[in-house]
Amino acid sequence: MAGDLRQQVRQALAHPHLPAALTRFSEDYRSSRARAYEGIDFEALRSRIAEVKARAANRLDQLAEQFAGAASARGARVVRLHTAEDVRRYIADVAQRHGARLVVKSKSMATEEIHLNAALEAAGIEVRETDLGEWIVQLARQRPSHMVLPAIHLTRDDVAGLFSRETGERLEAEIPRLVQVAREQLREKFLRAEIGISGANIAVAETGSLVLCTNEGNARLVTTLPPVHIAVVGIEKLVERFEEIEPVLAALPRSATAQQITSYVSILTGPAENAGGGPKEMHIVLYDHRRIEMSEDPLFCQALQCIRCASCLNVCPVYRLVGGHVFGKVYTGAIGTVLTAWIEGWEASRGLEQLCIQCGACRDYCPAKIDLPELILEVRRRAAAAAPRPLAARAAFAVLSNRRAFHSLLRAASLVQKPLAEGPFLRHLPLFFTEAGKNRRLPALAGRPLRDRFPHLPQPRSERRVAFFAGCLIDFVYPEIGEAAVRVLNRAGIEVVFPEKQTCCGAPAHFSGLPDAAAANARDNAEAFSGAGYEAVISACPTCTAALCTDAPRALRQQGEHDLAGRAEHLAAKTVDFSTFIRRLVEEGALRLPAGANLPPLTYHDSCHLKRTLHAEQPPRQLLRGAGYELREMQESDVCCGMGGSYSLKLPEVSSAMLARKLRMIAATQAEGVALDCPGCLMQIRGGCAAADAPVRVHHTAEWLASLLEATD
Amino acid sequence: MVEKFRRSAEAAGAEVVESRAGAALAALARLLRDEGVGTQGRTAVWPDGPLQSAFHPGLLEQMLPGVVLDVTRDTAAAAYAGITEFDCGVAATGTLVQDASAAAQRLASTLPPLHIALLRADAIVSSLGDALRRFDPARMPFLALVTGPSRTADIERVLTIGVHGPRRLVVLLYEPEGRHGR
Numbered sequence: 019m020a021g022d023l024r025q026q027v028r029q030a031l032a033h034p035h036l037p038a039a040l041t042r043f044s045e046d047y048r049s050s051r052a053r054a055y056e057g058i059d060f061e062a063l064r065s066r067i068a069e070v071k072a073r074a075a076n077r078l079d080q081l082a083e084q085f086a087g088a089a090s091a092r093g094a095r096v097v098r099l100h101t102a103e104d105v106r107r108y109i110a111d112v113a114q115r116h117g118a119r120l121v122v123k124s125k126s127m128a129t130e131e132i133h134l135n136a137a138l139e140a141a142g143i144e145v146r147e148t149d150l151g152e153w154i155v156q157l158a159r160q161r162p163s164h165m166v167l168p169a170i171h172l173t174r175d176d177v178a179g180l181f182s183r184e185t186g187e188r189l190e191a192e193i194p195r196l197v198q199v200a201r202e203q204l205r206e207k208f209l210r211a212e213i214g215i216s217g218a219n220i221a222v223a224e225t226g227s228l229v230l231c232t233n234e235g236n237a238r239l240v241t242t243l244p245p246v247h248i249a250v251v252g253i254e255k256l257v258e259r260f261e262e263i264e265p266v267l268a269a270l271p272r273s274a275t276a277q278q279i280t281s282y283v284s285i286l287t288g289p290a291e292n293a294g295g296g297p298k299e300m301h302i303v304l305y306d307h308r309r310i311e312m313s314e315d316p317l318f319c320q321a322l323q324c325i326r327c328a329s330c331l332n333v334c335p336v337y338r339l340v341g342g343h344v345f346g347k348v349y350t351g352a353i354g355t356v357l358t359a360w361i362e363g364w365e366a367s368r369g370l371e372q373l374c375i376q377c378g379a380c381r382d383y384c385p386a387k388i389d390l391p392e393l394i395l396e397v398r399r400r401a402a403a404a405a406p407r408p409l410a411a412r413a414a415f416a417v418l419s420n421r422r423a424f425h426s427l428l429r430a431a432s433l434v435q436k437p438l439a440e441g442p443f444l445r446h447l448p449l450f451f452t453e454a455g456k457n458r459r460l461p462a463l464a465g466r467p468l469r470d471r472f473p474h475l476p477q478p479r480s481e482r483r484v485a486f487f488a489g490c491l492i493d494f495v496y497p498e499i500g501e502a503a504v505r506v507l508n509r510a511g512i513e514v515v516f517p518e519k520q521t522c523c524g525a526p527a528h529f530s531g532l533p534d535a536a537a538a539n540a541r542d543n544a545e546a547f548s549g550a551g552y553e554a555v556i557s558a559c560p561t562c563t564a565a566l567c568t569d570a571p572r573a574l575r576q577q578g579e580h581d582l583a584g585r586a587e588h589l590a591a592k593t594v595d596f597s598t599f600i601r602r603l604v605e606e607g608a609l610r611l612p613a614g615a616n617l618p619p620l621t622y623h624d625s626c627h628l629k630r631t632l633h634a635e636q637p638p639r640q641l642l643r644g645a646g647y648e649l650r651e652m653q654e655s656d657v658c659c660g661m662g663g664s665y666s667l668k669l670p671e672v673s674s675a676m677l678a679r680k681l682r683m684i685a686a687t688q689a690e691g692v693a694l695d696c697p698g699c700l701m702q703i704r705g706g707c708a709a710a711d712a713p714v715r716v717h718h719t720a721e722w723l724a725s726l727l728e729a730t731d
Numbered sequence: 732m733v734e735k736f737r738r739s740a741e742a743a744g745a746e747v748v749e750s751r752a753g754a755a756l757a758a759l760a761r762l763l764r765d766e767g768v769g770t771q772g773r774t775a776v777w778p779d780g781p782l783q784s785a786f787h788p789g790l791l792e793q794m795l796p797g798v799v800l801d802v803t804r805d806t807a808a809a810a811y812a813g814i815t816e817f818d819c820g821v822a823a824t825g826t827l828v829q830d831a832s833a834a835a836q837r838l839a840s841t842l843p844p845l846h847i848a849l850l851r852a853d854a855i856v857s858s859l860g861d862a863l864r865r866f867d868p869a870r871m872p873f874l875a876l877v878t879g880p881s882r883t884a885d886i887e888r889v890l891t892i893g894v895h896g897p898r899r900l901v902v903l904l905y906e907p908e909g910r911h912g913r
Contacts, residue, residue, distance in 0.1 A: 043888060092872065150894060151885035169885055177886050197883060197891040204895060209808065225868045235841050235881040235896025241873075242837040243804070260868055264860045275884070279824045279859070281743075282896065283876035284831075290872035293804050293834040 023344075023369040027671055030340040036171050037675070040338040043170065047332045050276035058268070060385075066265045068387035071323035074223075074256050075313050078322070081223040081256045082304050089226030092288025094300045096226075098253075102132035105303055109134065109215070109248055110141050112301060116246055118143060118212035122204075124230070124237040125149040126217025127165060127326060128250045128305050131348050131361065134215075146207045148236035150200050157184055163342030164350060165328040166274045171341055204236075214240035215248045219326070220266055221255045221304075227287040228302070229263055231270065231280040238282055245292050248301040253309050254322040266325055269385035273327035308360045317396055321356045323386035330380035330390055335658050336373050339675050345373050352380040352390040359397045364404050371398045373672070375665050376529055377658035378630035398531035421521035421542050429467070458666075458677060458705035461495050468497035472516040475504055480513040485552040487543075487593065489562035490522050491697035499697060502724035503558050503596055509727055510600075510609035514556075519546035523562035526663055528569050537577045540570035544585040547592075555589060558596040558720055559697050560628035561663070566593045568631070595628065597695055597719050601637040604644065613646040614726045618690035618715070620647050623680070623703060624656035625696035638695050638719045645726055650687040654679075661702035677706045684714060691715040693722050732822050732855045733904065740825030743879030744892060745848075745900040755782060755849070755905035759814070760794050762903065766812060766845060769797025773811035775847070778802045778835035780816030782849055782905075802835035813839030813897070814847045817877075820855040820902075821862045824878055827902065828862045831875035840877065846897035848877065852904045 031037060074081055086096040099105050113121065121143055123129065135145045135156070147153040151168035155161065157180040162168030169177070178191040181199050189199060216237055220229040228249055230237040241247050257266065263285075271277040289300035313319045331337045331351035342350035347366060349357040355374065359367035371394050380390045468488050484507060492500045504514045524539035543566065547555055557563040567590040574583035594602075603609040622639055629635040635656070643649055660666060660676025680703060684692055692707075692714055694700055704716035717725075737747045750758030768775045776799045777783060783791070783800070791798060798814070799806050807813060815836050817827040827848050831837050840846050856862050859876075866874055881896030892898060 039887070046888075092869070148895065149885070150883045154885065167885060167888065170888065172886075174887050174889075193886050193889050194891055196886060197894060201894055205808075208895070209804065222868075227868045233882045234894040236894070238837055238841045238875070239895055242834060242841070261860075261863070264863060267859065278739075278743075279826055279876070279878050281877065281879050281881055283826075283878075285868060285874040285876075286872060287868040287874075288872045290832050291834045293838060 023372060024669065024671070026344045027340055027669060030344045031671055031675055033341075035173055036341050037339050039170060040341060041679075043167075044332055044338045047276065051272065051329075054272040054276040054278060058272070063265055063269055064385045064387050067269055067325065067385055068323055070257055070262045070265060071325070071386055072320065074258055075254070075319050075322040077258075078253050078256065078306075078310055078313050081258060082253050082306070084223040085221055085226055085256060086304065087226070088224065089288060089302055092226055093297060094226065094288050094302050096302045096304065098304045098306060100306050102307065105132050105250060105305055106134060106137040108303060109250075110138065112246065112248060113138065113141070113143055113213060116212050118246070120144045120146070120207060120211045121213045121215055122146050122148050122207050122211040122240050122244065123152075123214070124216045124232060124240040125152055126215070126250055127349065128217050128252045129215065130162070131252075131307070132250075132305070134250070146204065146211070148204050148208065148234075148240060149232070150197070150234060153200065153204065154180060157181075161343065161348070164331055165326055171343070208239045208243050211244045213246045213248060214244040215250065216240050218249055218251045218255055219270060220257060220263055221251050221253075222258075222260050222263065223256055224259045225287055227260065227285050229267070230284045230286065231267075231282070233275070233277075233281045235282055237284055241284065241286060243293055245294065246299045246301070247289070248303065249286075250303045250305055253304050253306045254324070270325050270327055273329045273383070273385045312360050318356070318360065318393060320388050321353065321360075321393060323388055324353050325386055327385060329383040329385065333379045333383045335377060335379065335660075335676055336375055336672055339672055340373070346370065352394060353388070355397060356390065356393045359400070364397070364401050367397050368401045368405070371401060372668065375658055375660070375662035375672075375676075377626040377662070379657070382630055395529065395531065399533060400531075402531035420538075421519065425521075458674070458702065459708040460705060461701055463494055464497050466497065468493045468500040469516060469518060471497055471501065475501065477504065477508055477513050478511070480511055482512045483552045484512055484514055484599075485547060485555045486514050486516050487520060487523070487547075487555050487557040487562060487566065488516070489557065489559040489697070491701065492558055496697050496700065496718075499558055499700075499718045499720055502718065502720040503556065505724045505727055506600060506609075506720055507556070510603045512603075512608075515552060517546045517549065521546070523559075523565040524570055524573065525561050525565040528565060528573065529663055533573055533576060536569065537573040537579070540573045540586055541579065541582050543570065544574070544582050544589055547589045548585055553592075554599060555593045556596055556599055557593060558695070558718060560595055560625050560632055560634070560695055561698060563593055563595045564627045564631040566590055595632055595634055595695065597637040597641060598632075598634045600723070601641055604641065611641065611645040611723065612726055615646065617647050619650055619688075620691045620693045620722070621650045621652045621684055621687040621689035622655060623652070623659065623684075623692055623694040623699055625694060625699045626658050628695050629656050638693065642693055642719065642722060645723060647693075647722065650689050652683040652687045652689075654683055659699045659702045661698045663698060666702065673702075677702055681706050681710060681712065685712065689714070691717065691722070693717065693719050695719050732857070733852050735822040736820050736825060736855045736904075738825075739821075739823060740879070740902055743825045744882070745825060745879045745902050747902045747904060749852070750903060750905045752906035755903070755907075756786065756794055758903055758905065759847070759849070762847060762901065763795060763797065763812065768812055769795070773797060774799050774806070774809065775812035775814055776802045776807050776810045776835075776839045776843065777814040778833060778839050780849070782816055802839050804838060807835075807838035807842040810839075810843040812845040812847055813841075813843040814849065815840045816849045818854065819862055819865060820850050821857075821859050822855050823858050826859065826862070826876050826878040828866070829875045829877070830866065830871045831873045832871045837873065837875070840875070841896050844893065844898045846877075846880070846900045848900060848902045850902055850904055852906055
């Protein structure tokens, strides 16, 4: 399975058109979406949407009943169905009763989910998608690769080829002409079809209304021209009251297509008059495959809040490299990973969840405030629990949970690697790592880890003390970052202690979906830091900080260890990331940073955890500027560098592509140095610069600050 | 409000024409003439609405050659223009809102390549929410919101105006008979 996924990923990355098209789209999307949301308080809007949809998700069954009652009272035939087969059969029956030979469809993800078209075609009924993108992929006999832009993976030449085959006429790859051809071809179908099938963007329980949004006008024609209209609606589309349409309509076009509103919004409440006279025969299929079960799961019920805008696809640094055919099945991207797990099962989502690098961008943009990274992590946990763990992984995590064994192994490894090390980098890597090493030089393990150096650091005695949480990378690979942090803290008159029994923060286990190993780490750290005598616990790795502050207490509670969870919470309350703490010291007046001279211009890289989990992207910038550094902001400074912990080893091709982009952004600033606050990002970016022979120095903020202290000593 | 509506509608790709008080019919006639309706063999379909019913059908026939009041699938599909009357407009987005329960309204506003939307200048509200609150969905099976002409970006994300719906939307804002000044 893993091999198959990597093969698909490689093919997607090598595609001549796809990654470039999706990347251009993601760049345009960021700016055009920002323009569409000008003047709107996005946080307030999405809180409202989350509240409306969460309330609905809690009462899906009742709302479905209420909807059915209201719509039936208006003359619609409403039916609640639970399996794909039931829906296909229902629609086939309606078609047969009317002797229908031709069906026209407007966009409906629910009908994709049940594979409706194939079933109707097997029954001898011609089905025409009328949304242009959907029609194109129908002609290409492919799945849509994006929920809103289904044919984004195809070029105008591809479309010209498809339309030429369809019309029997040789067509040039000229877009206005191709659109005109689509208009003519489909117009004839609209006028001839006996049945129109649509989805719905929103369903209102109070009134029995359906809301359909399109830009093309095809939903209007699908619901107006044919004498029969069948709407297939997943029950997660339900909201309780008519007025609740407003916030969803405010967000959906803005997040989906960066518009204030789509060209057409049609609100249907029961059957309207038919084009030929007489009432239309209107069927509404409320589709409930697995939705009620999802709504009963305390974690996954929030996935029902989705308004199908596809923001999560548009801001995902991985999706834009591989596209929806790799990163999804019926539903794609982050939400697709979660829905696939429920709709098709945990097995089906196993490859998909591996693609998520957990950068958190999707969570920031979701207009329904769904914690997508957490849901994907839970999919990962359940998939890991369902499958037998491979021996190597079990061994690795057994070691990771045992502090003494882990640290002994690392010390031994640092000796073993000696023949392979060339200065600070590993020269040749064992086969397993070669893909990872292509665009990135990996660092050598430090000869003397931080924990060994600590007792010998010359520190002044002081009343004020903090404890330092090193984390694996700073302890064993970059001890100089720890030393720099200590020097800066000393300058503020603070003594730093290093509790020896500290171990891995638990993030690697947590992100691999192994909660018991993560809990073992959390236990060790809670005990190691249970001493008094320090006012704070400083961490210079935001992944560790986030793990200690949020995941560790939760992991212990989930294992039922409430006392230890209490101690972990105590530790969490005292834990601060390095730059936030230093800024506090500067504001207190305890630390005065000397203004340096002749400093190299820097650019700053935002680590995912520092910015999106800890919301601490300002302190490092303020400190560096305050110290006299010129900061040149790079484009996409907050887009993931591709490290993702073990991600860079599991999906090295994706990691490399993300790193390459980050290096291009850095080069464009012409800065001489990169500042960042995460040793993981540092490993990735410094390794990439070295492999590319880029003359850019990459250092932790602590090091850039500490170097000023030397200069002025 | 009118100014804001105009800016929003134009930003969404519509053309906005204002007519003087009481001169709606003349403005419509001029617009149709400019578009070749009634002269170049082109027709325009116009389903029932409050403005239309203010005039005698004989007068309409005289002033607006090429206008067809009997709106069917065939007449709408063959027409060059469709004229429909909207109940209100939204200044924030340039949106037109209509009770489009009568099929003729939808045929006229979707099938022909040119859509002429008639809107009273005093029927413009500020926000989408304001507009929705004016309508009771229980009373109308089809409530239509129209903003600009039809469009797509499904081929290489290149924006193309005019897919299944109209290629052009002209909004004719008019002051109803009997109002003094603007």
